[in-house]
Amino acid sequence: MRESYGVRLARVVAERGPLCVGIDPHPGVLRAWGLDADVAGLERCARGMVEALAGTVAVLKPQSAFFEAYGSAGVAVLERTLADVAQAGALSLLDVKRGDIGSTMDAYAAAYLTDGSPLAADAVTLSPYLGFGSLDGAITAAQAHGRGVYVLALTSNPEGRQVQHATASDGRSVGQVVVDEAARRNAGPGPGDVGVVVGATIGRTGTRFDALNGSILAPGLGAQGATAGDLTDVFGAALPLVLPTTSREVMGAGPDPDRLRDAAAAVVASVTGVLGPR
Numbered sequence: 001m002r003e004s005y006g007v008r009l010a011r012v013v014a015e016r017g018p019l020c021v022g023i024d025p026h027p028g029v030l031r032a033w034g035l036d037a038d039v040a041g042l043e044r045c046a047r048g049m050v051e052a053l054a055g056t057v058a059v060l061k062p063q064s065a066f067f068e069a070y071g072s073a074g075v076a077v078l079e080r081t082l083a084d085v086a087q088a089g090a091l092s093l094l095d096v097k098r099g100d101i102g103s104t105m106d107a108y109a110a111a112y113l114t115d116g117s118p119l120a121a122d123a124v125t126l127s128p129y130l131g132f133g134s135l136d137g138a139i140t141a142a143q144a145h146g147r148g149v150y151v152l153a154l155t156s157n158p159e160g161r162q163v164q165h166a167t168a169s170d171g172r173s174v175g176q177v178v179v180d181e182a183a184r185r186n187a188g189p190g191p192g193d194v195g196v197v198v199g200a201t202i203g204r205t206g207t208r209f210d211a212l213n214g215s216i217l218a219p220g221l222g223a224q225g226a227t228a229g230d231l232t233d234v235f236g237a238a239l240p241l242v243l244p245t246t247s248r249e250v251m252g253a254g255p256d257p258d259r260l261r262d263a264a265a266a267v268v269a270s271v272t273g274v275l276g277p278r
């Protein structure tokens with residue numbers, strides 16, 4: 001039986017450093033790589049990212065939208081990209097931000113979190129805005145298969161504040177409620193499998209992560225303006241839980257594999273200086 005996601009993540013981060021690199025094959029990135037913005041270009045770019053980085057970077061995060069944009073042929077490229085990541089020793093985190101009523105979530109869980117499914121990843125991003133409890137079936141499925149989930153708590157985009165920084169009926173922020181619900185599912189020994197997404201861009205919010213016992217995926221470095229130095233303000237004592245993620249900052253160095261690896265290594269060096277060794 002596969003070890004838990006929390007344990008597998010801790011190991012690969014200890015070996016390779018705390019970084020997730022996003023695979024976001026924007027049409028502009030494809031053109032910058034000298035590729036056409038079509039399915040063939042998508043495949044060269046996405047699988048080129050895996051070939052260059054999956055031997056050295058802890059986690060690779062394909063953004064589903066950029067594959068879905070090409071219809072079933074694009075989804076087939078996503079399937080092959082996920083298979084490449086699995087073969088190469090990195091963990092895959094599929095950024096697909098799903099959230100629905102429980103019975104439909106079960107179908108999403110079958111697609112993304114179940115052994116044998118062509119779209120299965122080591123972890124996926126989920127949205128809690130149909131109620132955190134609507135995700136419980138997916139969390140159970142993930143844990144049964146040694147996989148994990150990242151639940152959107154305080155996202156990196158400025159529009160997120162309207163909902164996520166609002167005050168819930170008990171006085172906590174909505175984002176804090178999400179973090180606390182994740183913490184409840186992670187209670188117990190060992191690192192939990194329920195992570196949260198908290199943008200590196202959001203500044204000091206007073207959110208408490210002390211009970212979380214799970215991974216914090218932190219997007220926003222690079223193209224969205226956050227720097228490694230911002231991580232201290234946002235996460236304070238929770239820095240050891242943080243897994244920074246960046247896409248365009250690294251992809252902009254492609255397509256040369258050495259330059260991609262150098263770009264990823266530079267981000268690892270800058271965030272390790274703040275987060276400390278794992």
Ligand SMILES: O=c1ccn([C@@H]2O[C@H](COP(=O)(O)O)[C@@H](O)[C@H]2O)c(=O)[nH]1
Binds near residue numbers: 224248249
């Ligand atoms: O709060 C969030 C959640 C997810 N994302 C995703 O991460 C990447 C960011 O790409 P960059 O090029 O590093 O800006 C993208 O896929 C987003 O959908 C996020 O940015 N913020």
